[in-house]
Amino acid sequence: MHAVIPYATAALLFGLGVYGVLRRRNAILVLMAVELMLNAVNLVLVTADVTVTAALGHRGGVFALFVIVLAAAEVGVGLAIVLQFYRMRAAVQVDEVALHHEPEAR
Amino acid sequence: MTVADALLLALGAVAVGSGALVVTSTHLVRAGLYLVVSLGAMAGLYLVLGAELVAWVQVLVYVGAVVVLLLFAVMLTRAPIGPSADLDRPAWPALVVGGGVGLGLAALFIDAFRWTIVALPVPGTTERMGAEIFGTWVLPFEVLSILLLSALVGAIVLSRPDIGAPKEGGA
Amino acid sequence: MPLWLDLLVRVVAVVAAFLVLPLLVGQAEHKVMAHMQGRLGPMYAGAFHGWAQLVADGVKFVQKEDITPRDADRRVFQLAPVVALFPYLIVLLAIPLGPGGLVAQPLDVGLFFVLAVLGIGVVAVLMSAWASANKYSLLGGLRGAAQLLGYELPLVLAAASVAMAAGTLSLPGIVEAWSPWWLLWQAPAALVFFVSGLAEIRRPPFDMPIADSELVFGYMTEYTGLRFAFFLLAEYVGIIVIAALTTVLFLGGWHGPAAEHLGWLWTLLKVFAVSFVIIWLRVSYPRLREDQLQRLCWLVLVPVALAQLVLTAAVKVAL
Amino acid sequence: MSEHGERSAPGKGLVNGLAVTLKTMTRRSTTQQYPDVQPELPPRSRGVIALLEENCTVCMLCARECPDWCIYIDSHKEEVVVPGAARARQRNVLDRFDIDFSLCMYCGICIEVCPFDALHWSPEFEYSELDVLDLLHDKDRLGAWMPTVPPPPAHDVLGEPSKEEATAARKAAGPGAPTAARTARARPETPEPGK
Numbered sequence: 001m002h003a004v005i006p007y008a009t010a011a012l013l014f015g016l017g018v019y020g021v022l023r024r025r026n027a028i029l030v031l032m033a034v035e036l037m038l039n040a041v042n043l044v045l046v047t048a049d050v051t052v053t054a055a056l057g058h059r060g061g062v063f064a065l066f067v068i069v070l071a072a073a074e075v076g077v078g079l080a081i082v083l084q085f086y087r088m089r090a091a092v093q094v095d096e097v098a099l100h101h102e103p104e105a106r
Numbered sequence: 107m108t109v110a111d112a113l114l115l116a117l118g119a120v121a122v123g124s125g126a127l128v129v130t131s132t133h134l135v136r137a138g139l140y141l142v143v144s145l146g147a148m149a150g151l152y153l154v155l156g157a158e159l160v161a162w163v164q165v166l167v168y169v170g171a172v173v174v175l176l177l178f179a180v181m182l183t184r185a186p187i188g189p190s191a192d193l194d195r196p197a198w199p200a201l202v203v204g205g206g207v208g209l210g211l212a213a214l215f216i217d218a219f220r221w222t223i224v225a226l227p228v229p230g231t232t233e234r235m236g237a238e239i240f241g242t243w244v245l246p247f248e249v250l251s252i253l254l255l256s257a258l259v260g261a262i263v264l265s266r267p268d269i270g271a272p273k274e275g276g277a
Numbered sequence: 278m279p280l281w282l283d284l285l286v287r288v289v290a291v292v293a294a295f296l297v298l299p300l301l302v303g304q305a306e307h308k309v310m311a312h313m314q315g316r317l318g319p320m321y322a323g324a325f326h327g328w329a330q331l332v333a334d335g336v337k338f339v340q341k342e343d344i345t346p347r348d349a350d351r352r353v354f355q356l357a358p359v360v361a362l363f364p365y366l367i368v369l370l371a372i373p374l375g376p377g378g379l380v381a382q383p384l385d386v387g388l389f390f391v392l393a394v395l396g397i398g399v400v401a402v403l404m405s406a407w408a409s410a411n412k413y414s415l416l417g418g419l420r421g422a423a424q425l426l427g428y429e430l431p432l433v434l435a436a437a438s439v440a441m442a443a444g445t446l447s448l449p450g451i452v453e454a455w456s457p458w459w460l461l462w463q464a465p466a467a468l469v470f471f472v473s474g475l476a477e478i479r480r481p482p483f484d485m486p487i488a489d490s491e492l493v494f495g496y497m498t499e500y501t502g503l504r505f506a507f508f509l510l511a512e513y514v515g516i517i518v519i520a521a522l523t524t525v526l527f528l529g530g531w532h533g534p535a536a537e538h539l540g541w542l543w544t545l546l547k548v549f550a551v552s553f554v555i556i557w558l559r560v561s562y563p564r565l566r567e568d569q570l571q572r573l574c575w576l577v578l579v580p581v582a583l584a585q586l587v588l589t590a591a592v593k594v595a596l
Numbered sequence: 597m598s599e600h601g602e603r604s605a606p607g608k609g610l611v612n613g614l615a616v617t618l619k620t621m622t623r624r625s626t627t628q629q630y631p632d633v634q635p636e637l638p639p640r641s642r643g644v645i646a647l648l649e650e651n652c653t654v655c656m657l658c659a660r661e662c663p664d665w666c667i668y669i670d671s672h673k674e675e676v677v678v679p680g681a682a683r684a685r686q687r688n689v690l691d692r693f694d695i696d697f698s699l700c701m702y703c704g705i706c707i708e709v710c711p712f713d714a715l716h717w718s719p720e721f722e723y724s725e726l727d728v729l730d731l732l733h734d735k736d737r738l739g740a741w742m743p744t745v746p747p748p749p750a751h752d753v754l755g756e757p758s759k760e761e762a763t764a765a766r767k768a769a770g771p772g773a774p775t776a777a778r779t780a781r782a783r784p785e786t787p788e789p790g791k
Contacts, residue, residue, distance in 0.1 A: 001110045003224045006151055007215035009118035013125050013144075015208010020129030022200035026193050028179050029134070032141050035172065036125050039148050042164075046157045051224045061157045061235045062243050068160075068167050069250055073257035075172045079179045080264035086183045087267070095195065135407050139353060142400055158386055162393040170396025171426065177403045178422055187350045187410050232386050232446075313617040317627040561613040 006047040014040035027082045027092045031075060038071045110226055113154050121147035132189035138177045145169055159232040287382070291369050298548075299513035303331045305549070306513075306556045313560040334506075341502035346410050349499065353408035358500065358507035361401035364394045365514040372521045373449040375531045375540030380449055387448035388440055391522065392433055395477065398511075399425040402486070405508075406496035417495025420567060421479060421486030427574040428476040428483075434582035435470035438589045439463055439526045452530035459529070462592060466585040467527035469578045471551075474523065476574070478515030480555060482562040485570050520551035639749045642702045643721040644733075645695055646741035651714035654688035658706035658715060666699035667706060668692060693735035698728050716745040 013036055020033025042064040049060030086092050124143040131137040145168045152161035239247055307330060311318025323329030345351055371387045373380035384390050399422050406418015440446050442463060443454035460467075476483040487495030497508050524530055524547040531540030565573065628635050637643070654671040670692035675684040707715045718741045725731050751758070757765075 001108065001114065001224050001226055002219075003222050004216055004219040005111065005114040005118055006155065007219060008212045009114075009122055009151070011211035011215050012122045012208050013148075014211055015204050015206075016122070016125045016129050017204075018207045019200050019204025022203055023129060023194050023197060025195055026134065028176055028183065029129075029137055029193065032137060032176055033129055035141065035168070035176075036128060036144065039145060039168075042160070043148060043151060046152050046155050046160055049157060050155050050226065051219070051222070058234050058238050059243075061160050062238050064152075064157070064160045065163055065235075065239070066243075066246065066250055068163055069254060072167050072172055073254050075175055076261040077257050077264065079175055080261040082179060083182060084264050092183045093192070133350070136350070136353065139400075139404065158384075159389070162386055162389045166389070166393035166396055170393065170399065170429065174399050174403065174422055174426060177400075177407075178419070181403070181407055181415065181419060187348060187408070309621065312621045312625055315620055315623070315625050315627075317625050317629075320629065557614065557617060561617045562610070 001050075003047065003051040006043055010040045010043035010047065013037075013043065025093045025095055027085070027094050028079070030094055031078050031082070035071060035075070038067055042067050110154055114151065117147045117150040117154065120144075121151065132191075132193055134180050134184075134186070134190060134193070135177060138173060138180055141176070142169055142173050145173065154226075156226055157235075159235050291366070294517075295366050295369055295514060298517045299510055300331050301549075302516050302552050302556075303513050304328065305552065306559075307331075309553065309556050310560050313557070338503055338506035343502045343504065344499075346499050348410035350408040350410070353404050354499070355504065357401050357405035357408060358504040358511070360404060361398060361511040362507050362514070364397040365511060365518050367394050368518050369514075369521075371448055372518070372525060373452060373530060374544050376449075376452075376536060383449060384447065386446045388436055388446045388451065388526075391448070392429075392436060395518070396425075396429060398477075398515075401511075402496055405500070409496065409499040411499050413492045413494075414496045414498050417486045417488075417492045417498070420492075421496060424476055424479070424483065424486060424570060424574075427571060428473040428578070431469050431574060431578035431582045432473040432477060434579065434586060435466040435473070436522075436526060438466040438582065438585045439470075441586070441589050442593060448525050452525055452532070455529040455532060457529065457532075459527070463527055463585070463589070465581050466589070467523065469582045469585065470527065471519075471523050471554075473574070473578055474519035475555065475558065476570070478512060478519055480512070480516065481559040482565050483570060484564055485567050488564060516552050516555050517548065520548045520555065523551050524548050637719045639746060640717060641719040641721075642704060642717055643719040644697070644717075644723055644741050645700070645707065645738065646716045646718040646745050647693055647695075647735055647738035648714050648716065648742055649690060649693070649735055649739050651710075651712040652690050652693065653712055653714075654690055655711065657709045657711065661705050661709045663703060663705065664699050664701060666696040668694040668696070690735065693738065694732055695738060696732045697723070698731040716742070718742075718744045719746065720744045 017033045017035075017037030017040060020036060021030055024030045024033060045060040045064040045067070047060070049058055049064075082092055089096075121144050124140040124147065127140040128137050128144060131140060145164060149161045149164040149169070152158075152164060308318045308326070319327030319330035321327055322333040345354055368391050370382040371380065371384050371391050373383075402418050402421040402425065406414045406421065409415070439451060439459075442459065443451040445451060445454065479486055486492075487497060489495075492498070497505060500508060521544075524544060528547050528551070530547070531544045533539070533543035536543065654669060656669055659665075659667040659669050669690070671688050671690050673686050674689045676687045677684045704717065707717060720741060723731075723733075
């Protein structure tokens with residue numbers, strides 16, 4: 001097996017994730033792009049499990065599991081925030097979030 | 107070029123291709139569905155790489171729960187059928203940064219590994235991983251469960267309808 | 278036996294089971310439901326007591342026009358029934374039929390695999406719901422997704438209990454480790470698993486997502502012909518899968534007199550018995566309201582499953 | 597399962613529900629296999645209305661009483677010369693007697709009011725048509741139903757006798773006889789002063 005294939009895949013996916021985070025305005029789409037990045041990292045971890053076993057033991061898979069769990073938690077909280085924001089402002093565009101105090105937007 | 111290589115290439119292509127569609131599609135829900143495909147292909151990659159447990163956890167948590175939550179949220183907010191015009195910001199900065207990061211990392215990895223050929227692990231990594239989690243990593247595991255619990259509580263608190271609702275509308 | 282022949286036999290066996298068992302269950306449902314309501318059910322198709330009714334239904338579905346609504350997202354709409362059907366087909370691979378490796382694909386993490394793949398079904402629900410461009414579909418789909426996500430938790434917890442008791446995630450391994458007194462010990466888990474399994478396949482009384490008196494037919498409203506038949510088939514394969522999983526996890530799979538030779542028969546018998554109970558419940562109980570449905574999940578099933586986990590752990594440590 | 601209300605044993609209702617369906621399953625089903633097996637209809641089933649043309653005197657009572665006016669009658673008068681009589685007698689001859697079964701609501705009033713028993717209930721019910729106009733049965737078709745009319749069921753032994761019977765009995769007994777109800781049939785349980 002050529003180790004470079006999964007690594008390159010992971011790198012490209014990470015790049016796509018970065019692109020998505022910067023490009024998208026819709027908060028949920030931003031979250032999706034974040035998921036892509038997290039998965040790219042997972043792929044690196046799992047591949048490292050196979051390719052650099054000597055240095056790593058079998059910790060890559062364990063870390064990947066942890067990352068998945070963290071991602072689940074992140075999505076749960078993130079979506080709760082997005083939905084709450086949508087309920088307040090009826091919008092999910094990240095660049096419309098007013099960071100300064102707004103006197104009653106509605 | 108072995109069978110494993112071919113599988114990795116094919117699945118990687120699927121993952122990257124649908125990943126690209128996730129970040130470029132103008133259809134909100136379709137972006138989520140492409141994410142399913144991408145994550146599924148990645149589960150396939152994990153399987154080829156011998157990490158069964160991670161693969162099935164990926165399917166269970168990501169495809170079964172995370173993406174569903176995302177789709178759910180998309181449908182609860184605003185999901186027209188057909189393309190939406192206002193999804194994207196100007197592409198240039200994102201393209202430069204994203205492309206730079208992706209290609210740069212890829213170049214780094216390719217340079218590091220070249221044509222190294224690695225033997226695939228024997229099946230049955232699940233047992234090793236279990237031993238690993240409940241041996242060396244048991245404390246982080248417990249901390250993680252507490253984190254999950256707090257995330258759960260946080261999500262519930264955040265999505266309580268009586269917080270932040272307009273005063274006159276009630277809950 | 279050469280590898281490819283072995284593989285072919287296994288695949289053919291699974292596909293055959295996939296095609297035949299749902300028909301049997303469907304026909305049984307027709308007749309059992311009819312007799313429980315004081316009717317006769319289908320009597321004409323085929324010579325004897327309407328045995329060919331489902332074949333006739335299949336022919337009818339094939340002949341019907343395949344309609345895609347104009348405003349629908351065509352590709353997603355057309356893909357959804359396949360996505361609904363696919364996980365169940367995959368799951369059948371891992372279900373052991375008898376002792377001595379009578380299983381299409383023995384897996385170390387079989388239980389995990391089964392639960393993971395079953396979770397994919399919810400994507401199909403959301404796909405069909407959204408792509409139909411119909412508000413009833415969307416409502417039904419959102420209900421369905423909420424229900425599936427909610428009930429997956431007690432399902433997994435109950436399965437975790439029995440996996441803990443057996444000390445393995447492999448399905449044949451669980452059956453090996455099973456002994457009759459587990460019927461008592463794991464009874465709450467069995468109940469929780471069965472009930473949340475029912476909810477997972479959206480059978481009455483948990484058919485809120487397709488509540489026909491308020492949502493037309495939920496996320497299946499816009500489907501016709503073969504695609505609709507796929508959804509129906511998915512439901513019946515779902516019955517088989519849930520019944521088989523309940524059998525394997527809690528009812529001891531192939532255990533029974535002369536298990537060495539007749540193991541597969543015991544498994545099938547138990548699967549059909551559980552399927553009968555599923556049909557029976559459909560006839561007996563009214564549909565749960567959405568809030569009752571969620572309350573049952575979070576306030577009854579999840580706590581019971583957690584308590585069962587504690588009990589299992591306690592017994593396991595005590596032994 | 598989550599809400600038992602104030603019932604005594606939790607889950608009792610659930611078990612009862614299961615018991616009901618299971619019990620029903622073991623019983624014979626009530627479905628009749630109609631086209632294969634003809635149903636056993638009770639006497640006086642209201643299937644179709646049959647006409648005994650000879651009895652009809654064109655009195656028009658049925659047509660007038662019909663709530664939705666679905667009986668159409670045409671007739672003409674004919675002179676019948678009776679030998680020996682002073683003059684020819686007039687007689688109504690039926691030209692047309694139609695019942696429109698697309699309007700009929702099977703109330704049976706026409707049959708009740710017919711003074712000469714020209715109309716009868718027949719239990720035949722298989723006369724659906726592809727065209728609603730064909731549901732207008734003329735007098736031949738109505739007459740054709742006549743052989744399907746079953747004989748009237750026997751009187752209830754304990755029931756009150758019909759008016760005709762009672763009158764006939766009173767006449768036979770002569771004046772001063774007890775009331776009709778007592779004489780028509782023997783009633784063992786009531787003491788009968790007349791005998």
